[in-house]
Amino acid sequence: NAGVTQTPKFQVLKTGQSMTLQCAQDMNHNSMYWYRQDPGMGLRLIYYSASEGTTDKGEVPNGYNVSRLNKREFSLRLESAAPSQTSVYFCASSGPGQGFGNYGYTFGSGTRLTVV
């Protein structure tokens, strides 16, 4: 039972390069989310997908795009990376109902991205 799987775990990019962060969940959850974590700022929502086929902007969407490929997979793309996007990125999914199931979110282990 893997839960939420994120790849890669670490990545170094040069300014202007592009990349896609992958996320997959095996819990049959409808909703999936991408957050970034920065020191002193907690987790900030980038994009989310309430259900398969829908995506919406969160608090800090600029510079990112997302794709909900199917119910299991939700990817985050940086088209032209900037040093301000250096951060730790977390994918999460949530279970059924308004109470988010038993555990709220289930998180992946994160991707540590450095843009130089």
Added chain:
Amino acid sequence: AQSVAQPEDQVNVAEGNPLTVKCTYSVSGNPYLFWYVQYPNRGLQFLLKYITGDNLVKGSYGFEAEFNKSQTSFHLKKPSALVSDSALYFCAVRDYRDSSYKLIFGSGTRLLVRP
């Protein structure tokens, strides 16, 4: 909009002593509140949640949280701290906007338990 605040960047406590990590909330309607813990280089793990019912919620690893409506607080507590409790703790509140539910997180509190 819903929000939570964690007023302390860091909490220091000696092993064996009780610990409290503070969280206050601002919501319209009934709050759905959560606590998560993050160990180094790991994702966030669920500790406990409050939706309705008893104001004292018990969770994983011996943690509990007290919901106080009059003070709009949801403080995380443990009677006897362990060195292994040292980690980053996040309070979160459910938010409903644009026909979707999501969690809004506080800035986090680092707990350091010294031997």
